[in-house]
Amino acid sequence: MDREDVSGSERGVADARVEALRVRLGNDLVLSGPATEHYCRDWHGDITTGAVAVVRPRSTAEVSAAVKAIGALGLSIVPQGGNTGLVLGATPDDPAGQVVISLERMTAIRRLDVDDFSAVVEAGIVLSEFKDRVEAAGLYFPLALGAQGSCRIGGNVSTNAGGINVLRYGMTRELVLGLEVVLPDGSVFDGLSTLRKDNRGIDLKQLFIGAEGTLGIVTAVSVKLMPPAEQVATALLGLNALSDAIALYRRARRDCCDLMSAFEFMPPVAFTLAREAMPDLAMPMPGDYPAYVLMEISGSGLVDIDDLMQRFLQGVMEDGLVLDGVVAVSRAQARNLWAFREGMNEGQAKRGPHLRTDVSVPLSKLADFVQQAEAAVMSALPDCLCVSYGHVGDGNVHLNVLPPAGLTREKTDQLIYQAKGLINGVLLGFCGSISAEHGIGRLKKSDFISGLPQTQAHLLNAIKRAIDPRIIMNPGCQLNFAKDS
The missing domain is CATH 3.30.70.2740 (Alpha-Beta Plaits)
Incomplete structure (x- = not known):
């Protein structure tokens, strides 16, 4: 999808629409022309499209006003957070008919309650910044992604992001207590409760988690917070086969229980790819093994995490499940081990376009x-x-x-x-899923539709029509929704 050439008349119509948006919303909120290019390119730089304009509101009220103004012009909306998604869910696909609404200016933490173990945060805050602010308050937000230095909370919610801590804490869905959402008609759904138990009928917030902006724009989120992990033990283990990783995981679940926070598998080529992206990475262990596991257990209070890790590894090495391994003795060494897991993605990107499955x-x-x-x-x-x-x-x-x-x-x-x-x-x-954590977006839409049971398709279309009857909210994403004539 390269940027399309447009005729003079089409350009004139687009300019008129941009001017109409500026009149309604103010010059400061509306970008057009070359200033929009950053928002119309996918995370890896493989795809570049275009948009009529990019609107960057600073508040929920301004998001509501923008949605109403865009709808009045007969245009569609593509909501966008950090634009780090991998399935083109936030990448416009109709340069003459779509406006990107970027939440990047909405970065406030509205409330952080240490006694309630919760926070209310605006959708545009960068994940790593939010985690740092929570940590400074003596708490912990467990969502952890490779893109956490760029992705934003609203996008994490809208894609139901996963990451490395799903094993212990669940997907983003399990961390959300409430939502504030601007709906396609500009009205605001205010569901920013921090209640853990609220059984008053259908849980409406669940409709918007993982919907990728097709039903509304998430503007704020109330989330669960946890006590910080005061002790963390990280180990890189060499195994004889990937099948041994499954046996090792079963053993770790039994011996380490819910203290295990990550259990990742990697092939030997991971180290080559990571060092292509980060040449200064030091190899953490000698030898070349058919499979590797990066394992982490963590806890606080009276539990001795280091002792638990050592006793666990002693047992599995005696039983031959693990051939060799290294345990980080400092936070710097732990970061080095994780750098291989994260750096291999950069190494793959450096080799050019490739298939990324999830x-x-x-x-x-x-x-x-x-x-x-x-x-x-x-x-x-x-x-x-x-x-x-x-x-x-x-x-x-x-x-x-x-x-x-x-x-x-x-x-x-x-x-x-x-x-x-x-x-x-x-x-x-294997009765598997084509999308474990990245979403559907535009990239996986055809595969998703081709395998969608009729009853499920009917329900999804009914929900879309009920909430967005004009089909203006991210219409090219997930399903093929056609506007009524």
Whole structure:
């Protein structure tokens, strides 16, 4: 999707609409022309589109006014947070008919209650900044993502983001107590409760979590906070096979219980990719093993986390489940271990366009799925590189496929399309999901629709029509919603 050329008449109409928005909302809120390019490019820079304008409100009232003004012009809205999504959910796809509403100016923490273990925060605050502010108050917000230095809370809610702590704390959905949402007609749903138990009928906030802005714009969120983990033990372990990671996880769940906060698997190529992105990374352990696990347990109070980790590792090494390993003895060493897990993503990006999958299968079938899916890809596309990694504890696999270097973009896209079909074909046999944590967006829409049962499609369309009858809220995302004639 490259930026489209428009005729003089079309440009005149767009200019008139921009001017109308400026009159209604003020010059400070409305961007147009080259100033919008940053908001019309996907996170990896693979896709560049366009928009009539970008509106950047500073309050819920201004979001409401913007929604009303945009709707009055017959335009559609693409809500956007940090624009770090991986499925084009916040990337406009109709440059002549869409306006991006960016929440980046709405960054206030409206309330932080240490006794209630909750906070009310505006949608545009960057995740890492919010986590730092919460930590300074002696509490902890457990959502942790590779993009946490750029992604924003509203986008995390709208995509139901996952991350590395799902094992212990759940997806974003489990951390949300309440929402404030501007609806497609500009009215405001005020559900910013911090109650843990509220059983008064249908929980309306759940409609907007994971909806990717198709039902409204999340402007503020009330979230659960936790006591901080005063002790953290991080270990990188070398294993003989990915199947051993499943057995190791089962053992860790039994021995470490709910103190285990992360359990990630990585292939040997992860270290090569990470060092391509970060050449100064020091290899954490000698040897080259068929599979690796990055494991973390954490806690506070009277529990001795370091002792628990040492006793657990002693047992699994004696039983042959773990061949070798290293335990971080400082926060700096722990950060170095995590740098390999996070840096491998940057290394893949440096190699150019590639297939990024985000699938889930039953935990017990994870190793079998990876083996069969990689075999299917390598049999048909032997020159491609498969990179499988992810979250063992929730069955989430990122099976990425990197085409060889030096190909034309057309040929690269062809290989990516072939690889996706091969992986989805294997996934079907495992009753898995094509989206474990990234959402549907525009990138996965066709695959989502093709596998959607009729009853589910009917319910989703009914909800959309009820809340957004004019089909103005992110219409190109998730499903193909057509405006009524």
